[in-house]
Amino acid sequence: MAGILSERCQKILEAIIEEYIATAQPVGSRSITMNHAINLSPASVRSVMAELEDLGYLSSPHTSAGRIPTEKGYRFYVDSLLRVSDLDSHSKDQIEQHYRKHGLQMADVLREASRALSTVSHYTGLVMVPRLRTTVFRHIEFVKLSARQLLAVFVTQSGLVQNRLITSDEELSPRDLEQITNYLNRTMAGKSIQEAQVQIVLEMAQEKALYDILLQRAFKLSSAALADESNGDVIIEGTSHFLEQPEFADLQGMKRIVRAFEQKSLLIELLDRSLYTQGVQVMIGSETECQELAGCSLITAAYSGKRGTLGSLGVIGPNRMPYSTIIPIVDYTASLLSRLLETDND
Amino acid sequence: MAGILSERCQKILEAIIEEYIATAQPVGSRSITMNHAINLSPASVRSVMAELEDLGYLSSPHTSAGRIPTEKGYRFYVDSLLRVSDLDSHSKDQIEQHYRKHGLQMADVLREASRALSTVSHYTGLVMVPRLRTTVFRHIEFVKLSARQLLAVFVTQSGLVQNRLITSDEELSPRDLEQITNYLNRTMAGKSIQEAQVQIVLEMAQEKALYDILLQRAFKLSSAALADESNGDVIIEGTSHFLEQPEFADLQGMKRIVRAFEQKSLLIELLDRSLYTQGVQVMIGSETECQELAGCSLITAAYSGKRGTLGSLGVIGPNRMPYSTIIPIVDYTASLLSRLLETDND
DNA sequence: TTTTGGCACTCAGGCGACAAGAGTGCTAAA
DNA sequence: TTTAGCACTCTTGTCGCCTGAGTGCCAAAA
Numbered sequence: 001m002a003g004i005l006s007e008r009c010q011k012i013l014e015a016i017i018e019e020y021i022a023t024a025q026p027v028g029s030r031s032i033t034m035n036h037a038i039n040l041s042p043a044s045v046r047s048v049m050a051e052l053e054d055l056g057y058l059s060s061p062h063t064s065a066g067r068i069p070t071e072k073g074y075r076f077y078v079d080s081l082l083r084v085s086d087l088d089s090h091s092k093d094q095i096e097q098h099y100r101k102h103g104l105q106m107a108d109v110l111r112e113a114s115r116a117l118s119t120v121s122h123y124t125g126l127v128m129v130p131r132l133r134t135t136v137f138r139h140i141e142f143v144k145l146s147a148r149q150l151l152a153v154f155v156t157q158s159g160l161v162q163n164r165l166i167t168s169d170e171e172l173s174p175r176d177l178e179q180i181t182n183y184l185n186r187t188m189a190g191k192s193i194q195e196a197q198v199q200i201v202l203e204m205a206q207e208k209a210l211y212d213i214l215l216q217r218a219f220k221l222s223s224a225a226l227a228d229e230s231n232g233d234v235i236i237e238g239t240s241h242f243l244e245q246p247e248f249a250d251l252q253g254m255k256r257i258v259r260a261f262e263q264k265s266l267l268i269e270l271l272d273r274s275l276y277t278q279g280v281q282v283m284i285g286s287e288t289e290c291q292e293l294a295g296c297s298l299i300t301a302a303y304s305g306k307r308g309t310l311g312s313l314g315v316i317g318p319n320r321m322p323y324s325t326i327i328p329i330v331d332y333t334a335s336l337l338s339r340l341l342e343t344d345n346d
Numbered sequence: 347m348a349g350i351l352s353e354r355c356q357k358i359l360e361a362i363i364e365e366y367i368a369t370a371q372p373v374g375s376r377s378i379t380m381n382h383a384i385n386l387s388p389a390s391v392r393s394v395m396a397e398l399e400d401l402g403y404l405s406s407p408h409t410s411a412g413r414i415p416t417e418k419g420y421r422f423y424v425d426s427l428l429r430v431s432d433l434d435s436h437s438k439d440q441i442e443q444h445y446r447k448h449g450l451q452m453a454d455v456l457r458e459a460s461r462a463l464s465t466v467s468h469y470t471g472l473v474m475v476p477r478l479r480t481t482v483f484r485h486i487e488f489v490k491l492s493a494r495q496l497l498a499v500f501v502t503q504s505g506l507v508q509n510r511l512i513t514s515d516e517e518l519s520p521r522d523l524e525q526i527t528n529y530l531n532r533t534m535a536g537k538s539i540q541e542a543q544v545q546i547v548l549e550m551a552q553e554k555a556l557y558d559i560l561l562q563r564a565f566k567l568s569s570a571a572l573a574d575e576s577n578g579d580v581i582i583e584g585t586s587h588f589l590e591q592p593e594f595a596d597l598q599g600m601k602r603i604v605r606a607f608e609q610k611s612l613l614i615e616l617l618d619r620s621l622y623t624q625g626v627q628v629m630i631g632s633e634t635e636c637q638e639l640a641g642c643s644l645i646t647a648a649y650s651g652k653r654g655t656l657g658s659l660g661v662i663g664p665n666r667m668p669y670s671t672i673i674p675i676v677d678y679t680a681s682l683l684s685r686l687l688e689t690d691n692d
Numbered sequence: 693t694t695t696t697g698g699c700a701c702t703c704a705g706g707c708g709a710c711a712a713g714a715g716t717g718c719t720a721a722a
Numbered sequence: 723t724t725t726a727g728c729a730c731t732c733t734t735g736t737c738g739c740c741t742g743a744g745t746g747c748c749a750a751a752a
């Protein structure tokens with residue numbers, strides 16, 4: 001792919017994209033020769049630009065308006081031209097600052113991560129809330145609220161706490177409850193919530209459970225407790241940064257974006273994609289395969305706890321984003337969050 | 347106040363406001379005589395309009411553009427002219443529909459309330475999440491995660507569950523924990539979280555606690571658990587409805603609103619105001635005393651659980667809102683939510 | 693005394709013309 | 723192969739004009 005483009009084409013393409021990222025204005029041949037240490041006349045640049053347009057890396061809004069990068073152009077830029085540097089220490093510090101508060105709950109930490117992404121990048125921060133079913137079971141406890149009502153509280157390895165109200169068919173004595181609790185904790189230790197559910201169904205099917213009433217109760221309770229219908233959630237911070245972008249500076253565009261953000265499932269689906277991949281992912285424009293987010297790009301990375309991937313986070317903005325500065329931000333935030341979630345509860 | 351305005355002035359003011367609410371266009375003298383069963387010529391209406399403008403109930407954007415209501419106009423309308431009817435059964439059904447899902451947690455119920463407000467009113471729904479400290483304690487439980495780390499789980503009468511990670515100074519045996527738990531549950535039953543905190547401090551100060559190491563531990567743990575730094579939270583649904591309103595159909599306006607919504611503390615403060623008042627409250631425009639929300643009005647009501655007020659909810663929109671239809675919606679949603687939270691967990 | 697028709701006045705919004713400016717493509721010369 | 727020159731295109735902003743909606747005021751009618 002990259003081989004097709006000559007050295008010179010690449011240089012000019014890079015210059016155009018960076019100019020456009022900086023100014024949000026269609027780039028003319030003139031400004032390239034001025035600002036980018038390219039020793040060619042505007043005319044030469046023009047012929048290269050025409051070529052790049054033929055190849056689909058650039059397009060012109062109209063005859064006399066310079067060029068803007070296409071999605072293909074951005075893609076090539078990100079894949080082949082971009083050099084990401086390390087994050088400067090000031091930004092690192094800014095990100096870390098967000099976690100310097102004490103007494104943060106898991107949910108708060110995630111929210112702060114999203115805030116950090118947003119404030120440091122000046123775009124919109126996204127953090128996916130870990131899905132219950134993929135995390136590792138650690139402990140379950142039942143709190144009796146009334147004769148029939150129980151509160152099931154369970155904790156995952158990563159420190160996620162979930163509680164669920166259960167109504168049991170029959171009243172259970174404190175002793176029964178204690179036994180059930182102990183049994184469940186022994187059986188499910190070290191399994192993911194999903195595995196734990198499977199395990200319970202398995203055990204239920206086995207004969208030995210059939211004549212043990214206590215176990216039956218235990219199974220009933222736990223499967224009620226572990227049922228996880230939620231489709232996940234995502235924490236969005238800095239929506240207003242989006243509205244600063246000139247590409248959405250029209251009413252239609254703004255409404256579209258706000259509506260897309262309201263429907264969180266869209267974003268969840270996108271964040272899902274980068275769940276089990278290493279490093280930072282970039283989705284450009286239509287690569288999101290999402291009508292509502294046309295013209296938007298995502299930069300995402302997965303974060304993990306002690307026992308593997310928990311979720312993913314990232315930044316969303318217009319296609320025209322300063323990838324070279326945002327990629328390290330996302331990277332650093334993800335690794336910092338991972339570190340926090342690993343050590344937080346041991 | 348109302349006495350100053352003649353019958354005729356009131357009729358015409360009402361007609362103008364209702365016309366403006368419906369059309370969002372400045373209202374001319376002509377359209378009033380056409381649509382509102384007022385047997386006067388445009389010229390007569392004009393003189394009344396001029397009078398109403400002098401009195402501050404109307405204003406004109408420019409010489410040849412009809413009149414629009416001022417905040418004072420809306421206020422008079424809401425206080426003196428408005429007749430709120432009962433909610434029609436279709437809307438009631440629509441609202442109830444939102445709660446017809448099973449397995450809803452407290453947080454889900456609140457979110458659904460906000461969604462209901464938004465979809466039925468076609469404006470933006472707000473629901474304040476109950477503050478921990480004002481709710482009544484019901485049960486506390488400690489889950490041991492590791493040698494030093496405990497998870498404190500406590501439940502309030504209204505079914506709110508909160509958990510908090512605590513690091514204790516010394517390792518506690520399961521038996522110690524059980525004793526502490528029992529003691530705390532006995533001591534704090536029926537108190538509000540805030541009272542419970544005070545109680546603990548009191549008991550700590552008394553001598554009898556000083557030579558009971560176990561109690562000391564109990565106090566330490568519980569005060570760590572009950573510490574509530576959160577400033578509350580608010581669930582916003584239907585932001586995009588806001589952007590449909592012609593009064594915010596400019597970039598500046600949109601950005602301002604989105605930014606105001608991002609800063610939830612503003613909305614929390616406003617919802618706080620209606621916490622301990624009966625019935626539906628209406629705040630119009632500058633009555634919110636909030637620069638960022640200029641031109642916005644709120645219609646709010648408090649909701650309660652078994653033991654008194656839990657929080658408040660409402661609808662936010664432009665000053666030009668169909669108050670007569672939205673007030674019953676807010677009222678009904680609040681009472682329905684209250685009913686749900688009362689019976690939910692007994 | 694109240695209401696109404698008539699009339700002059702004002703102002704926003706839409707439309708077309710026009711000039712300026714930016715950038716291109718092409719061609720011929722270096 | 724590169725570049726200078728030039729004609730061409732297209733957007734953007736501005737100016738002036740017209741039209742329509744609505745007002746305020748006044749004198750006549752009820």
